[in-house]
Amino acid sequence: SSAVTEDSVDENQANSNTSKTPTSKAETVEGEKLFLSFDGEKCIHARFCVTGAPKTFLANVEGPWLHPDETDPDQLLAVARECPSGAITIKRKDGGWEEKAPEVNLMRIRENGPLAVHADIILNGEPDGFRRTLCRCGKSQKKPYCDGSHTDAGFKASGEPETRNMDMLEVRDGPLNIDALPDGPLQVSGSLEICSGTGRGVERTQSCRLCRCGASDNKPFCDNSHVRIGFE
Numbered sequence: 233s234s235a236v237t238e239d240s241v242d243e244n245q246a247n248s249n250t251s252k253t254p255t256s257k258a259e260t261v262e263g264e265k266l267f268l269s270f271d272g273e274k275c276i277h278a279r280f281c282v283t284g285a286p287k288t289f290l291a292n293v294e295g296p297w298l299h300p301d302e303t304d305p306d307q308l309l310a311v312a313r314e315c316p317s318g319a320i321t322i323k324r325k326d327g328g329w330e331e332k333a334p335e336v337n338l339m340r341i342r343e344n345g346p347l348a349v350h351a352d353i354i355l356n357g358e359p360d361g362f363r364r365t366l367c368r369c370g371k372s373q374k375k376p377y378c379d380g381s382h383t384d385a386g387f388k389a390s391g392e393p394e395t396r397n398m399d400m401l402e403v404r405d406g407p408l409n410i411d412a413l414p415d416g417p418l419q420v421s422g423s424l425e426i427c428s429g430t431g432r433g434v435e436r437t438q439s440c441r442l443c444r445c446g447a448s449d450n451k452p453f454c455d456n457s458h459v460r461i462g463f464e
Contacts, residue, residue: 257273258271264300264325265300265325268308269321276345276346277380278316280311280314281312284311285302285308288300305328309329309330309331312331316363318361318364333362334362337425339427341452342365342429344389345369345378347366348363349410350363353407354409354410356410369381369387375412376418376444390451393434398436401423401436404423416441416458417444418444419441422438426452434452443455443457443458445463447463
């Protein structure tokens with residue numbers, strides 16, 4: 233098997249204590265009190281796992297690298313909730329608290345990087361968890377998900393756009409529908425607070441279109457530049 237480093241995880245790594253479910257590409261390890269799953273297809277290497285629970289997520293090793301019993305379940309859940317891409321998920325066996333949809337739907341704009349969504353996400357008509365990172369550079373090979381291509385592409389886009397409408401929404405939670413329009417933007421419907429990377433409010437909305445071609449002059453919002461550049 234391939235060595236696991238803090239900057240990269242080989243999604244094809246053989247792991248003697250890991251199994252793959254028929255409905256997911258995630259590796260799932262059963263511990264005494266929980267099931268720990270890692271989905272390399274979603275991971276953007278934000279490193280919250282290997283720094284927040286280094287005894288559970290072993291970096292730079294050969295073979296088994298997920299060890300759920302080495303970290304307190306509540307602490308491990310807190311680390312999982314910090315994972316912006318949703319690559320890490322936990323299913324409790326001990327009756328303890330599990331992750332639920334947030335009370336406020338948020339989308340954070342990462343500097344020179346993707347859009348990090350925390351909501352009850354319905355992506356292209358299908359339930360897709362509570363945390364995802366979506367490409368906004370236009371270069372990902374796993375669209376609409378981010379795969380880190382913005383780094384190699386030298387993508388530049390501020391995580392601190394100017395504040396627009398921040399009128400309070402009557403409802404702040406609920407399903408958030410995100411549709412990746414063919415050759416076009418992300419069409420978002422549902423209550424949403426868009427925040428800068430530092431948490432400052434950018435816009436509260438119930439409907440918007442967000443750039444995913446990387447060329448908009450009004451990032452993170454679409455300005456139809458996808459048509460001009462022939463985005464696919």
